[in-house]
Amino acid sequence: xxxxxxxxxxxxxxxxxxxxxxxxxxxxxxxxxxxxxxxxxxxxxxxxxxxxxxxxxxxxxxxxxxxxxxxxxxxxxxxxxxxxxxxxxxxxxxxxxxxxxxxxxxxxxxxxxxxxxxxxxxxxxxxxxxxxxxxxxxxxxxxxxxxxxxxxxxxxxxxxxxxxxxxxxxxxxxxxxxxxxxxxxxxxxxxxxxxxxxxxxxxxxxxxxxxxxxxxxxxxxxxxxxxxxxxxxxxxxxxxxxxxxxxxxxxxxxxxxxxxxxxxxxxxxxxxxxxxxxxxxxxxxxxxxxxxxxxxxxxxxxxxxxxxxxxxxxxxxxxxxxxxxxxxxxxxxxxxxxxxxxxxxxxxxxxxxxxxxxxxxxxxxxxxxxxxxxxxxxxxxxxxxxxxxxxxxxxxxxxxxxxxxxxxxxxxxxxxxxxxxxxxxxxxxxxxxxxxxxxxxxxxxxxxxxxxxxxxxxxxxxxxxxxxxxxxxxxxxxxxxxxxxxxxxxxxxxxxxxxxxxxxxxxxxxxxxxxxxxxxxxxxxxxxxxxxxxxxxxxxxxxxxxxxxxxxxxxxxxxxxxxxxxxxxxxxxxxxxxxxxxxxxxxxxxxxxxxxxxxxxxxxxxxxxxxxxxxxxxxxxxxxxxxxxxxxxxxxxxxxxxxxxxxxxxxxxxxxxxxxxxxxxxxxxxxxxxxxxxxxxxx
Numbered sequence: 106x107x108x109x110x111x112x113x114x115x116x117x118x119x120x121x122x123x124x125x126x127x128x129x130x131x132x133x134x135x136x137x138x139x140x141x142x143x144x145x146x147x148x149x150x151x152x153x154x155x156x157x158x159x160x161x162x163x164x165x166x167x168x169x170x171x172x173x174x175x176x177x178x179x180x181x182x183x184x185x186x187x188x189x190x191x192x193x194x195x196x197x198x199x200x201x202x203x204x205x206x207x208x209x210x211x212x213x214x215x216x217x218x219x220x221x222x223x224x225x226x227x228x229x230x231x232x233x234x235x236x237x238x239x240x241x242x243x244x245x246x247x248x249x250x251x252x253x254x255x256x257x258x259x260x261x262x263x264x265x266x267x268x269x270x271x272x273x274x275x276x277x278x279x280x281x282x283x284x285x286x287x288x289x290x291x292x293x294x295x296x297x298x299x300x301x302x303x304x305x306x307x308x309x310x311x312x313x314x315x316x317x318x319x320x321x322x323x324x325x326x327x328x329x330x331x332x333x334x335x336x337x338x339x340x341x342x343x344x345x346x347x348x349x350x351x352x353x354x355x356x357x358x359x360x361x362x363x364x365x366x367x368x369x370x371x372x373x374x375x376x377x378x379x380x381x382x383x384x385x386x387x388x389x390x391x392x393x394x395x396x397x398x399x400x401x402x403x404x405x406x407x408x409x410x411x412x413x414x415x416x417x418x419x420x421x422x423x424x425x426x427x428x429x430x431x432x433x434x435x436x437x438x439x440x441x442x443x444x445x446x447x448x449x450x451x452x453x454x455x456x457x458x459x460x461x462x463x464x465x466x467x468x469x470x471x472x473x474x475x476x477x478x479x480x481x482x483x484x485x486x487x488x489x490x491x492x493x494x495x496x497x498x499x500x501x502x503x504x505x506x507x508x509x510x511x512x513x514x515x516x517x518x519x520x521x522x523x524x525x526x527x528x529x530x531x532x533x534x535x536x537x538x539x540x541x542x543x544x545x546x547x548x549x550x551x552x553x554x555x556x557x558x559x560x561x562x563x564x565x566x567x568x569x570x571x572x573x574x575x576x577x578x579x580x581x582x583x584x585x586x587x588x589x590x591x592x593x594x595x596x597x598x599x600x601x602x603x604x605x606x607x608x609x610x611x612x613x614x615x616x617x618x619x620x621x622x623x624x625x626x627x628x629x630x631x632x633x634x635x636x637x638x639x640x641x642x643x644x645x646x647x648x649x650x651x652x653x654x655x656x657x658x659x660x661x662x663x664x665x666x667x668x669x670x671x672x673x674x675x676x677x678x679x680x681x682x683x684x685x686x687x688x689x690x691x692x693x694x695x696x697x698x699x700x701x702x703x704x705x706x707x708x709x710x711x712x713x714x715x716x717x718x719x720x721x722x723x724x725x726x727x728x729x730x731x732x733x734x735x736x737x738x739x740x741x742x743x744x745x746x747x748x749x750x751x752x753x754x755x756x757x758x759x760x761x762x763x764x765x766x767x768x769x770x771x772x773x774x775x776x777x778x779x780x781x782x783x784x785x786x787x788x
Contacts, residue, residue: 256288627665
């Protein structure tokens with residue numbers, strides 16, 4: 106699988122512009138390299154190769170940038186990597202910058218100390234040569250004729266210290282002619298025959314270094330660059346000059362190393378006019394003065410450095426600058442300086458080593474602690490991520506282990522509580538869905554219990570309404586065809602709502618349907634119905650009901666009410682409320698059956714064409730607006746009186762419109778059931 110993914114990535118790269126550029130330039134470079142192995146490339150092809158190489162480098166950089174931008178999100182997606190990276194930025198980078206600063210400062214101190222020690226030793230050598238010249242002048246003062254003997258003896262006496270020392274005396278012979286007396290080998294350069302004018306005219310002695318170059322190369326570079334310590338001093342009368350030359354050869358370099366622990370490795374001159382530097386024909390020295398080009402590499406930090414020193418061209422007196430590369434390891438310099446101290450520096454070095462080790466241990470501990478802390482934080486975050494993924498997959502039983510008492514632990518606890526709450530809500534939702542399905546079934550059953558259509562009887566116009574407040578209501582109405590021109594009308598309200606009310610309604614329908622065939626008297630029907638229901642309803646349930654029988658042949662309406670809302674009767678445009686005595690059905694109380702039969706009364710009312718009978722439940726008159734006011738029986742009577750000229754459907758719609766206008770935006774709190782019967786002409 107990884108090989109296949111790698112192949113896919115390679116194929117995707119070659120479809121991009123930088124990928125194509127990389128493949129094309131890489132192929133050309135490989136071809137040119139193969140040709141170059143066989144034969145040298147012509148100038149044109151060599152230039153072409155350089156251009157292709159630039160294109161190849163551009164394509165590589167482009168691909169690296171694309172890979173970085175593409176992998177940045179994937180690599181930094183993990184919070185742990187971001188925390189570790191932030192720790193690197195805030196922890197390691199300042200330490201690294203401080204280490205670089207300390208290293209640069211230490212390098213500068215090292216270069217200055219090494220240069221100071223070397224130049225101090227070098228100036229000490231110049232001072233020693235100056236003392237030789239001064240003592241020679243003192244000895245030559247009264248004995249100018251013995252100059253050759255004195256100089257030879259002086260050079261011989263100093264051979265063990267300065268093997269390359271050469272001396273000269275410039276004076277006049279007894280005849281007044283200029284005379285030069287030489288002593289020493291003068292191997293470093295040809296012996297002088299006279300002093301330059303700029304030296305003779307000096308008001309003081311010359312003590313310094315001169316530069317010597319054997320020749321110039323074809324490009325003008327100076328070859329075989331050498332330094333010579335030269336001291337020239339004049340006698341008090343100005344008629345005698347003593348010169349001492351000490352070439353900076355292997356003996357002098359060794360002497361400087363013994364004094365300063367710095368080894369001189371190479372020389373490079375910088376002069377405003379290279380032609381002005383002396384270029385005599387000289388023999389090779391025992392120490393080759395070649396500039397070390399590796400003295401500035403990183404490998405030689407704190408080991409090699411460069412010291413600059415002034416020199417003078419002897420012929421012209423022009424100044425120049427010499428860069429001297431020296432090899433002086435910091436440890437060797439430290440040991441040399443420590444050897445000059447009686448005690449203490451060794452302990453100081455040990456203290457530095459201990460502090461450096463302690464700092465390293467602390468830094469490593471800080472890194473380990475930072476990574477461990479990041480791991481602890483991100484582990485909690487990862488656990489939360491896994492938990493949310495589980496919840497997203499529907500696994501609400503997943504719990505996150507609580508491993509700390511901090512905010513992350515509290516967050517894990519809150520997450521677990523949330524998971525438990527969601528699981529509980531899901532259980533409630535499933536239960537609600539189950540109940541909703543059952544209510545839908547109950548609603549269908551309840552709808553099946555209600556009349557599908559109103560009965561069609563000549564002389565009667567009937568309109569009905571049933572709007573449950575919930576999915577399943579407790580209101581019930583029905584019609585019973587008792588004869589060709591006789592109709593039983595029932596409106597009931599079962600206490601409670603929902604499935605239990607629907608079940609009681611089904612039981613009520615069956616009982617009334619059976620009793621209506623044997624009882625023409627509403628009172629007798631309700632008494633027997635109460636006896637039957639009292640054994641089946643629970644203690645907290647009851648039923649209110651109004652049952653009316655309309656007989657068109659007798660032109661009467663017979664009514665009995667079992668604790669239900671009044672009946673509204675409208676005749677000749679005037680409405681009145683009919684409220685016969687009666688109590689609710691189905692009470693399971695001692696003596697309730699006898700009291701029911703004693704209280705319930707039957708009302709008989711003559712009817713004529715144009716009369717309107719309205720049977721309803723309390724959902725109509727007790728409809729409540731936002732202020733808590735009830736619609737009421739009086740408002741219902743006014744609506745019926747005002748619209749009794751309409752047919753039953755029109756009266757129903759006017760009642761429903763006024764009730765809804767009264768309620769407004771308030772939520773319905775009870776079922777609304779209503780039956781409107783209007784007696785028509787020809788009844």
